[in-house]
Amino acid sequence: MSTVSPSTPAALDAAVTKMQEAGVADVAVDVFRRAWTDLAEGRTGTLPEADIAPVEELDRLADLDPDADTDALARTAVVKLNGGLGTSMGMDRAKSLVPVREGHSFLELTIEQLRHARERSRARLPLVLMNSFRTREDSLEVLRRHPDLPVDGVDPDFLQSQEPKLLAEDLSPVSWPADPELEWCPPGHGDLYPSLLSSGMLDQLRSAGFRYAMVSNSDNVGAAPSAAIADWFAASGAPLAMEVCRRTAADRKGGHLAVRRADGQLVLREKAQTASEDADAFADVDRHRYFNTNTLWLDLDQLAAVLDRTGGVLGLPLIRNEKHVDPTDPGSPRVVQIETAMGSAIEVFEGATAIEVPRSRFRPVKTTDDLLLLRSDAFELTDGAELSPTREPLPLVTLGEHYTTLAAFESRFPHGVPSLRGASSLTVEGDWTFGQDVRVVGDAVLSATSGARPVPDGSTVGPSGVG
Numbered sequence: 001m002s003t004v005s006p007s008t009p010a011a012l013d014a015a016v017t018k019m020q021e022a023g024v025a026d027v028a029v030d031v032f033r034r035a036w037t038d039l040a041e042g043r044t045g046t047l048p049e050a051d052i053a054p055v056e057e058l059d060r061l062a063d064l065d066p067d068a069d070t071d072a073l074a075r076t077a078v079v080k081l082n083g084g085l086g087t088s089m090g091m092d093r094a095k096s097l098v099p100v101r102e103g104h105s106f107l108e109l110t111i112e113q114l115r116h117a118r119e120r121s122r123a124r125l126p127l128v129l130m131n132s133f134r135t136r137e138d139s140l141e142v143l144r145r146h147p148d149l150p151v152d153g154v155d156p157d158f159l160q161s162q163e164p165k166l167l168a169e170d171l172s173p174v175s176w177p178a179d180p181e182l183e184w185c186p187p188g189h190g191d192l193y194p195s196l197l198s199s200g201m202l203d204q205l206r207s208a209g210f211r212y213a214m215v216s217n218s219d220n221v222g223a224a225p226s227a228a229i230a231d232w233f234a235a236s237g238a239p240l241a242m243e244v245c246r247r248t249a250a251d252r253k254g255g256h257l258a259v260r261r262a263d264g265q266l267v268l269r270e271k272a273q274t275a276s277e278d279a280d281a282f283a284d285v286d287r288h289r290y291f292n293t294n295t296l297w298l299d300l301d302q303l304a305a306v307l308d309r310t311g312g313v314l315g316l317p318l319i320r321n322e323k324h325v326d327p328t329d330p331g332s333p334r335v336v337q338i339e340t341a342m343g344s345a346i347e348v349f350e351g352a353t354a355i356e357v358p359r360s361r362f363r364p365v366k367t368t369d370d371l372l373l374l375r376s377d378a379f380e381l382t383d384g385a386e387l388s389p390t391r392e393p394l395p396l397v398t399l400g401e402h403y404t405t406l407a408a409f410e411s412r413f414p415h416g417v418p419s420l421r422g423a424s425s426l427t428v429e430g431d432w433t434f435g436q437d438v439r440v441v442g443d444a445v446l447s448a449t450s451g452a453r454p455v456p457d458g459s460t461v462g463p464s465g466v467g
Contacts, residue, residue, distance in 0.1 A: 001116035008040045015164050018173050022184075025198035027312035030163035035233055035318045035338045040171055045317040047269045049278040053256035054287050055266070058244070060356045063226040072234035073227040074266035075211040078114060078125055081189050081294075081342070082107075083132035083160045087327060089368060090299035090405025096218035097142065097347055098406065100365070100374055101381050106143050106219050109295035111149065112385030117225035125225060126151035126210070130160050130195065132186055149464040150204065155210035158199035160191045165325055165335040168304045174335050176290040177324050188319060189217075189294070190340025193211065193303070194312045202307070202461040206300050215342065216295040221374070222363035225294045229355065230297070239349040242266075243295040247285040256288035257354060260347070266354060268292055273318065289355065292343040293362040306349060314348050323332075324350070363387060368409040369397040376420040398426040400448075418461065426461070435459070 015036065019029050038045075086095030096106040104112070110127065118125050127149055129139055136157065142151055143156050150156065162171035162184045176182050188307070189384040192215065196202040203215065212230060216223035233241050246259055253268040274282045281287060306314070319339040326332040346352045365371050373379070378394055397420075403409045411460075416439035420426065426440050430449030435457035444461045460467045 003215075008171060009383070010035050011166075012040070012168050012220065015166065015173045018164050019162075022162070023155075025194070027193070027194045027198045028163070028187070030311060030313050031161075031191075031431070032163050032338065033196050033341065034313055034315060035187075036166075036171065038318050039320060039336070039338055041317075045273050046275055047258070047267065047273045048275060049281045051261055052269065053261055055257050055259055055290055055354070057288070058356045059084075060358075061220040061229060061233065062358065063359075064232055066228055068228040068231035070123060070227045070231075071316075072230040073117070073121050073125070073211065073225065074123040075209065075234075075356050076123065076225070076230050077124065077128055077154070077205050077210045077213045078110075078179045078225055079128045079130060079192075079213050079215040080107075080110060080218040081215065082135055082157075082288065083186050083189075084218070085134055087185050088366060088404065088405060089371075089409075092134075094139050094218075095164070095365075096135075097138060098365075098371070100221060100371070101379075101387065104381075104385075105142070106221060106365075107139060109221050109385050110218065111143075111146055113224040115148070116384040121225075121227055124151050126154040126205075126208075127156070127207075128154065130192060131157045132160050133162070134181075146260055146437050151208070154210075155201065155206060158201040160186055160195050161198070163311075163338065165189050165337055167170060167321055171336065172358075174325050174333060174381040176332070179326065184324055185337045186339075189342040190314075190316045192342050193307060193314055193345065197312045198302070202300060202304055206304065211300055211317075212301065213298045214295065214302055216293075217364060219366075220293070220295065220364045222359075223293070224361075224384065224386055229357075230357065233297045233299075236249030236353055238351050238353040239306070240346060240352040241297040242343060242346055242352070242354040243293045243361060244290040244316040244354045245293055245357060245359055245362050246289055247291050248269060248366060249285060251291050252283040252285055254291050256282070257290040257346075258288060265350070266352055267342050268341070270317075270319075270341075273317065284461065290356065291356065294343055295357075295361065296342060302349070314345060315414040316344045316348065320402075343454075344431075359447055360386075360388070367397050368403050368406065371409065371411075372399065372417050372426075373397050373420065375417045378420045378423075391421055395420050395423040398425070398427045400429050400431075402431040415457075418455075426456075 084095045321337040324332045325335045415436040423440040425443045428446045431452045432446045434455045437458045440461045
């Protein structure tokens with residue numbers, strides 16, 4: 001990547017001034033300054049295959065005692081990354097408020113999972129949200145409906161930071177008077193660490209007697225509190241542990257865990273960090289067998305020590321995310337958002353480790369394809385508010401352009417989603433609106449249409465379409 005124009009020092013000064021005038025915490029400004037400099041100097045963080053080795057066998061959740069001691073869980077806080085707006089599904093509010101099952105949203109399922117874990121372990125288990133300014137109000141309103149949730153001495157949330165979007169041409173802060181809010185962006189979930197520090201939440205949790213935190217995405221309904229993992233993590237003495245799953249052919253384009261040959265440290269390698277000559281090795285799921293579920297376990301005492309030593313600037317590998325300042329206006333200026341990933345901190349904490357977990361702990365919803373599957377009878381809701389598959393392997397769902405946004409998706413399933421228990425896959429190429437009691441079987445296909453078409457009540461959709 002080439003460096004930007006010689007005017008970059010002024011561009012950085014302008015961005016920093018904008019952050020300071022907006023009241024952004026000093027530590028977040030310092031993190032941004034470091035990342036901006038890396039970006040301007042063209043540091044891509046490439047990890048050559050020659051510098052890493054595959055990860056050998058890891059400890060597995062399947063081998064742990066399901067009736068583990070709950071002492072560690074009693075000292076654990078549950079932190080959910082809740083800053084996302086679900087823009088990929090056309091949303092403008094907290095993604096965690098989307099209904100998933102039986103009218104329960106992601107956030108409400110999290111609350112039920114927390115209650116269940118409390119009943120089983122008698123642990124306090126506070127729920128803490130890392131919100132953005134745009135997700136805070138609605139999410140806290142949901143929490144206020146559950147007066148049994150609060151834990152003395154622990155606030156229900158803290159705010160992630162914000163940073164200016166940068167003009168792609170010179171990395172100066174963009175101006176967009178039509179909607180000044182669009183001049184700002186979140187710094188990615190790697191912002192967890194400086195925001196825990198600057199918000200005071202890290203000190204608050206430790207003062208309230210919590211030693212550990214389980215952190216996961218709010219849209220991952222599989223990431224329920226686990227006494228077995230908490231006990232394993234406490235016994236490991238590690239500062240950080242990552243939950244990982246085995247990669248399959250469907251995961252070959254995603255990042256993977258590896259070992260840095262120079263010092264034996266675990267690292268994450270993303271596609272953007274992979275040279276073209278290493279593409280085949282990157283995609284080899286038999287060589288690099290594990291991917292990050294973005295569920296981490298943190299030792300809060302060790303985290304505090306590292307943040308104190310580094311001034312909160314961990315120097316995580318940057319992610320250069322280029323898009324339009326107004327995502328809905330392709331004619332608006334191209335901007336760069338500097339982001340970091342929470343999981344990349346595994347290379348910063350000496351002695352960090354990982355544990356292999358089953359796919360049942362990784363149920364994210366990134367698209368309406370994922371949402372259809374979770375709402376269907378391919379899953380059932382357990383007493384512990386977890387979603388358990390009713391069939392294996394799960395069917396592959398591929399919805400076309402007419403289902404991309406949540407609003408469009410909901411309008412085409414007015415009576416609920418079809419039965420997928422008998423399906424191997426469902427591919428919808430046209431604009432189809434589903435009636436009641438529709439059943440999908442085999443490798444079902446609904447072909448392209450010249451206009452909107454109905455799938456009649458009580459019909460069966462199979463390889464030949466509607467039967």
